[in-house]
Amino acid sequence: MRIRVINPNTTESMTALIAASARAVAGPGTVVEAVTSAMGPASIESHYDEALAVPGILAALHDADGYVLACFGDPGLDAAREVAAGPVVGLAEAAMHAATMVGRGFSVVTTLSRTKGRAHDLAGRYVAAGACRGVHACDIPVLDLESDPAARKEVVALARHALERDESDVIVLGCAGMADFASAMSAELGVPVIDGVAAATVLVQSLITLELRTSTRGEYAPPPAKRYSGLLQPFERT
Amino acid sequence: MRIRVINPNTTESMTALIAASARAVAGPGTVVEAVTSAMGPASIESHYDEALAVPGILAALHDADGYVLACFGDPGLDAAREVAAGPVVGLAEAAMHAATMVGRGFSVVTTLSRTKGRAHDLAGRYVAAGACRGVHACDIPVLDLESDPAARKEVVALARHALERDESDVIVLGCAGMADFASAMSAELGVPVIDGVAAATVLVQSLITLELRTSTRGEYAPPPAKRYSGLLQPFERT
Amino acid sequence: MRIRVINPNTTESMTALIAASARAVAGPGTVVEAVTSAMGPASIESHYDEALAVPGILAALHDADGYVLACFGDPGLDAAREVAAGPVVGLAEAAMHAATMVGRGFSVVTTLSRTKGRAHDLAGRYVAAGACRGVHACDIPVLDLESDPAARKEVVALARHALERDESDVIVLGCAGMADFASAMSAELGVPVIDGVAAATVLVQSLITLELRTSTRGEYAPPPAKRYSGLLQPFERT
Amino acid sequence: MRIRVINPNTTESMTALIAASARAVAGPGTVVEAVTSAMGPASIESHYDEALAVPGILAALHDADGYVLACFGDPGLDAAREVAAGPVVGLAEAAMHAATMVGRGFSVVTTLSRTKGRAHDLAGRYVAAGACRGVHACDIPVLDLESDPAARKEVVALARHALERDESDVIVLGCAGMADFASAMSAELGVPVIDGVAAATVLVQSLITLELRTSTRGEYAPPPAKRYSGLLQPFERT
Amino acid sequence: MRIRVINPNTTESMTALIAASARAVAGPGTVVEAVTSAMGPASIESHYDEALAVPGILAALHDADGYVLACFGDPGLDAAREVAAGPVVGLAEAAMHAATMVGRGFSVVTTLSRTKGRAHDLAGRYVAAGACRGVHACDIPVLDLESDPAARKEVVALARHALERDESDVIVLGCAGMADFASAMSAELGVPVIDGVAAATVLVQSLITLELRTSTRGEYAPPPAKRYSGLLQPFERT
Amino acid sequence: MRIRVINPNTTESMTALIAASARAVAGPGTVVEAVTSAMGPASIESHYDEALAVPGILAALHDADGYVLACFGDPGLDAAREVAAGPVVGLAEAAMHAATMVGRGFSVVTTLSRTKGRAHDLAGRYVAAGACRGVHACDIPVLDLESDPAARKEVVALARHALERDESDVIVLGCAGMADFASAMSAELGVPVIDGVAAATVLVQSLITLELRTSTRGEYAPPPAKRYSGLLQPFERT
The missing domain is CATH 3.40.50.12500 (Rossmann fold)
Known part of the structure; x- marks a missing residue:
């Protein structure tokens, strides 16, 4: 299985640290891919930073069986659950x-x-x-x-x-x-x-093993398609 | 006094509706300015929409004595309180x-x-x-x-x-x-x-009259300055 | 509009203090009338005082569009809501x-x-x-x-x-x-x-502006008429 | 021991009913005295009635080892605990x-x-x-x-x-x-x-047997003496 | 009436202490019988002790109108309520x-x-x-x-x-x-x-006086009969 | 690693069912051993059954790196945590x-x-x-x-x-x-x-991977040694 660990800030050295922690506990057969957010704050230390870390997270939720949001504030967890194809776990x-x-x-x-x-x-x-x-x-x-x-x-x-x-x-x-x-x-x-980081890695691995993914009944169903504009137009889903 | 009512979606007709509701209850001497978000979703109907409405809100928090976030999900309220110069009230x-x-x-x-x-x-x-x-x-x-x-x-x-x-x-x-x-x-x-909308307008007006604004002690102090990058670089604060 | 601020104790100098605080924040066009309770304790410093301040409050709930109960214990708030014709707000x-x-x-x-x-x-x-x-x-x-x-x-x-x-x-x-x-x-x-005092004044003013008054559906409907006797006979409602 | 059961409304027939219920469960050696409030509403069916039943209760808290407030709304229980010499239990x-x-x-x-x-x-x-x-x-x-x-x-x-x-x-x-x-x-x-009524009778009897009475440390200490005026002047404590 | 006070540990001297406390407050006509658990720990100072005190309690719930579980952890209270014929009260x-x-x-x-x-x-x-x-x-x-x-x-x-x-x-x-x-x-x-101990004694006495016993509707109905085996076979109920 | 899944009732066919469910999700390198309680009820359908299932559980907490209590009532979980050498998870x-x-x-x-x-x-x-x-x-x-x-x-x-x-x-x-x-x-x-069953298996496996075991600081420290007597004497710990 493939777990994507998303560092929601843009600091590469933190991604390396996070990757090491996740890989140290992943089971045999689990591939951990750690990615750095492509946009937003260099670290997350306020509600402002956290809110602006969310777009980068949402852009990174693809190509894995499950996702770890590697910031202790668990930014955008609800939104991530609506759009990710596999389970998402916060730190x-x-x-x-x-x-x-x-x-x-x-x-x-x-x-x-x-x-x-x-x-x-x-x-x-x-x-x-x-x-x-x-x-x-x-x-x-x-x-x-x-x-x-x-x-x-x-x-x-x-x-x-x-x-x-x-x-x-x-x-x-x-x-x-x-x-x-x-x-x-x-x-x-x-x-x-x-x-x-380690805890979220083994827990999302557990959910994948249990063949559990976010429920699509009700609140976490894929969001309705609609027009997005301005700077955030790239986030439009169809 | 000047109250800015922010429609966090990008639909102008909703801004007009919101403006009318706010103006109908504002006191004499209160100027209500209604603005439409410059980016993001046309309406807010999911956690995904809500998360992506926040940048547009944060960009609009200026030039007023108090702010109304005119969406019932109160998106980004904590972040808005950190950066706005006056009180912020959600619907x-x-x-x-x-x-x-x-x-x-x-x-x-x-x-x-x-x-x-x-x-x-x-x-x-x-x-x-x-x-x-x-x-x-x-x-x-x-x-x-x-x-x-x-x-x-x-x-x-x-x-x-x-x-x-x-x-x-x-x-x-x-x-x-x-x-x-x-x-x-x-x-x-x-x-x-x-x-x-009407309730938030009179409440923020009340807070301004009481000379109350968001506390800067602790959690809602202005966020630490830091590097922002990528699409969201314009949100860097110095 | 007319707001009646009720000092539930019988000390006139406190009424003057309260009146000044309320008037300082009332909007243009709002008349603030401050009244002193006609009966009961000189100050409210116990459950006993508070209970015995309520009759004086209930006797003062007339001739205004909204009411402020100007004691921090909010004595008799539920009872006041049943009988007042306009909204009632506690300190x-x-x-x-x-x-x-x-x-x-x-x-x-x-x-x-x-x-x-x-x-x-x-x-x-x-x-x-x-x-x-x-x-x-x-x-x-x-x-x-x-x-x-x-x-x-x-x-x-x-x-x-x-x-x-x-x-x-x-x-x-x-x-x-x-x-x-x-x-x-x-x-x-x-x-x-x-x-x-100031907060309650602007909030009750806000409720009046919103044309909101206490709901008469259920618990806060006017109380059933009935016989009152003894010292409290004057409180009988018909 | 002596238990006083206070009917907080002014309807004698209810006092008789309450007295019978209390006496049916009182232990040997327990004297139950049932009294009717001397003032206020004939029955308690609103917050207004309840607030105005409290003075009559407070006037009746004497000459017993413990007290039952015989109305299911437990009106004035905190105030009663401040002034009664023995334990007070609500229905x-x-x-x-x-x-x-x-x-x-x-x-x-x-x-x-x-x-x-x-x-x-x-x-x-x-x-x-x-x-x-x-x-x-x-x-x-x-x-x-x-x-x-x-x-x-x-x-x-x-x-x-x-x-x-x-x-x-x-x-x-x-x-x-x-x-x-x-x-x-x-x-x-x-x-x-x-x-x-029966439950409160045996419970207050239990508290008396345990030699427990309301704590006078802090909130339930006897209320500070002060001037009372108007209709409620008789409630002044010295 | 007959109240059985069960000391859930096996230390006789504690049973004597408990018995004295219970008897000191029991009403005239109430017989207090204090019993020592027949099995398990000498005192209860851990979850382990508490769990292993429960069988001894369950074996002692007979021959009385009401029961006191004389350990402050109230071990096995729910189970006791299912099988005792009278009310059960914990310390x-x-x-x-x-x-x-x-x-x-x-x-x-x-x-x-x-x-x-x-x-x-x-x-x-x-x-x-x-x-x-x-x-x-x-x-x-x-x-x-x-x-x-x-x-x-x-x-x-x-x-x-x-x-x-x-x-x-x-x-x-x-x-x-x-x-x-x-x-x-x-x-x-x-x-x-x-x-x-004293409190539980007068409270269970109160419940018996009120002719109240544990409800048999739902959760506290007598447990379904079934096979028990091994060391605990004696606990099989038929 | 070695996980022991304890069926707290004495029915072997349920143990087989449980074992299959646990083994289906255990990782490579994880040995799942399913054991049937040696004493107590054939199934757990009451507080009585649950209380009497605990001794059998406590007797089975050995020879593994982590334990699953395979009954949805999670009987004896606190006690098990005090005495087990590895983490314990309930269903x-x-x-x-x-x-x-x-x-x-x-x-x-x-x-x-x-x-x-x-x-x-x-x-x-x-x-x-x-x-x-x-x-x-x-x-x-x-x-x-x-x-x-x-x-x-x-x-x-x-x-x-x-x-x-x-x-x-x-x-x-x-x-x-x-x-x-x-x-x-x-x-x-x-x-x-x-x-x-499956969820507890992967979660206890996760805890073992994280090298986490029950804290011995405070409440879950090993219980004090003491005398046990009667039927439960075998549970004495030294």
Whole structure:
């Protein structure tokens, strides 16, 4: 089977990181293709960025059996489900579902404080009330996670604080840029630490194995064809 | 004061309808400017359409003291709040808040069945659990509401059914294209019927009068500047 | 149009304060009449006070196009809606609705700690779960807010603490006696600060403009006529 | 011990009915005193009636070890708890708690449709979400329950319908005037049928036995003394 | 009437403690019989213990008019209701219901931290959201509560902390082994302190007095007869 | 890797069915071992059965990298997580998580009406409010599903009804005995139909691949050692 992992920002180095994380867990026989969005923001750190990452995602939903949206804000997930031919899984979605299966309550550690609200909203959408016990931000910009050698250390410290404060037992990494932190952090903290990229990869692989794809009954049926104009005319579907 | 009412689809005749509804309730001294989105879908009837209506909205948020997003799905509301200089109010948001102040429980009557989920999601975001007692669809496409002479009649019948079935006491019109139905429907049904365009206009006017604008503390602070590329390069902010 | 702002306690100086706050935001052509309750407690600081403020409110619901209940506990709101000929808006109701349109989560700052539960209950009734992120009390009695020169300063300090602790971005003033604090507090704190008196005035004005009044279908229909006796015989309706 | 059962309306025949129901279940050594409110409405069938029943209740909270508020709307319960020297239990409160201990989900059958919202509100306050599966009205006025020989039959039919429709397994009688229906209805329907008067009597008796009374820490502490004026001056506390 | 109080662990000294607490509040004419489980764990401090306490409970549900499950985790309550001939009440259930009738929000103080999640789950099942404001653990093993002279003191200190931190006004004791702490703790703390053993005893007595027993309509009907095998063959019902 | 699928009832033919469903989706390199419980009920159709299925499950949690609890009631899931060395996934848990990733709202179709409450409880635990739109029962006993040739047809008809009534877009099969219905039902109904056995198998395989196992921080730490006695003495852990 073929899984397409879409990096919704335009930074190639993040695509490489994401690809490595996804490939590390894909099963034998699963081909992981990681693609970088062709348009929009270099990183996603606001609702504005997130909204403008969606067109690039929608343009990339082809030629695979299933799709991973590799940004923790799960931008455009509903729209993607309407147009993709196979199942689509978001990072927050996958990580949060996995977290509930290995613990009683998780904490999210993320990058900028301003994105905490979005993480809470997503928890409200995906998991039962109370499963997400807190969201914590290190206030390191997304693109500095890789380059800043102190970043991982700060994220570990933040996670340790979150476990105490939230009385949680699992850590969810709230940014695709933290994908390579999970294993070492888990060893250091002694609790499950979940990278959404890996989680989404095995979950979409699971859905494909189960021969499940997005329901076309009702809300997620293919959208009605119509005229598109201006800059976005290329998105017209016929 | 100056209120800009943004029609997020590209259909000029809907902009005219929306403008009339907004102007009918604006106070003396309030200038209502209605604009049509410069890009994207001709009408909004899916998550795909909604996502692709957001760039056009974001491009139109200037030169006013407050903004109305004139589509019942309130597309891009969070992003709009980050970048607009004045308050921004969505149609569903305004209509639902108003509904809770004149009744105990409202029903939404909307166009396509596939949009019911979005209406439920918005109710979950804006009002207390239980305030929205039901969402009902007539399955008339948005752009046929005007042209189809039977449309209003069908919407009235649907609303009547909704009041009985949901034991509700207020009707919320779930599409900007129904803006001119409210008054006659209210007379026929004997209950408050709320048009979101008018409601959003007076609410944003109220916020401006109160000298309230979106908080810049935390989540809605102006987004960090960054590189945008490809088709969406024009959205780069500096 | 004519809006009657009802001070549900019997303290005239608070009525003057409330009247000034309401008049400052009323539109041209709107006449604001502020009245003091003819019976009951001098201030409202307990469930007991609140219950006994309701008869005075019910006696004052006449001769206007819309009504403001100018106490943050919104006493008797349901009963008022049954008998008033025009829309009725409470202070907490108006302030909380407005708060959700200019921020992601608000904190209430109020007078006595013992009233915090009521504020939480009202938030549960008016806004979506999570919108009210905390309620904080300064423990200054209502009638001392005006006379105590240090009061405003303490309320500012409390609000600053609330913003940090609750990770909120908007302040709601939890007492009609704080009506004149809003503007200076907003300047000091750098976030929207909402006075319920002003908010309720523009919201009820908005409802009147929209030609909306309380639904008479079901729960808010005029109450059945019946015999009243004893001290409360004057409240008999025929 | 001494339990005072307060009929918050002014109809003596209802007091007699309530007294009989309470006495039938009181333990040996428990004295039940039933009193009729000295002021206000002859029956409680609206928010207006309910608000105006509260002063009469507050005037009757003396000379006992515990109190039952014998109206299913539990009017003034918070205020009563602030001023009564012993525990106070409402009818809806008692019946709903009892219902959750003998079944998985209950239906309320009540008098007027306009009171259904209040029953839902109380369920939201007392029991976990989902415990109350429906509220159904027979639209027989409160004072006709006794005199109308067909009333009980209609209430039985309504309860039978409720059990089917709500998939519930317990019936809660939603009016003090139905107190004498419980036993026969239970026999006919084959499910527990709960009369709030009896339930509140044994529950308040239980609280007294446990030496529990309303906490005076925080919200339910005795209200601050203050000036009361006008018609309600007699309610001033010193 | 005859109430059977079942200690679901196998420690006789705890049964004696429980029996004393139950007998102290039972009415005249009520016979309290306390029994020790015939199988399973010596104390209940994990989900594992709790699951393995259930068979012993199910074997003890006979020869009484009503049953108390004397462990704060309320193990096997649903199963017990299916097979017992009279009403069955759990400790957490009784204590939490009672707590809501004498205060606005309670804190639970319990033994091991690992059981806090269970207490939260039970609160979610029995009482309205928000009624349980916190769960706190002293981390003293169940069987040390009696023998350790410092235990009560530590529990008092924990409760004092809980009242401050949770802004609660009632304490619920989260372990049957704390049954004899309630009265002295209440005197020291100045708030109601609720022992679930006593609470469950008077509540099941109340249900019996009301002639209420578990509904046999639907979920709690006697379970279908079937073959049981292996170690648990004795549990086969015919 | 090695996955142990535990049939918690004692019926061997159901184990065979379950094994086939699990093996059909397990990845290359995954060994699925299906075991039948050594004690307890022949099928699980009540809370009583479910409680008495738990000991058999707890006895079977060894010699694998991960475990599937192959009963839709997910009996003993918390206890199993405390003692198993690898991750443990329940059928309802897996099916409900999967359902939310391929649709907007699912309906459960199950066997006996009396188990509907349990399905609702589990939905409340695993997924966000509103994700489970209904639970429907065919009232065919578990062990008749296989032998009754009409069973699958009735389940299909029930599912069709559920999709209409609940406005859902995914079907969750609410019994391990329906494991072989999924594929044909999906073809007939045109929506995703989810068999929990298959879903749990791929999900536990995913967790193992991610090197995630149940957190031992807090609630799911190994239970304290203690004395067990009577029939259940063999469950003593040291």
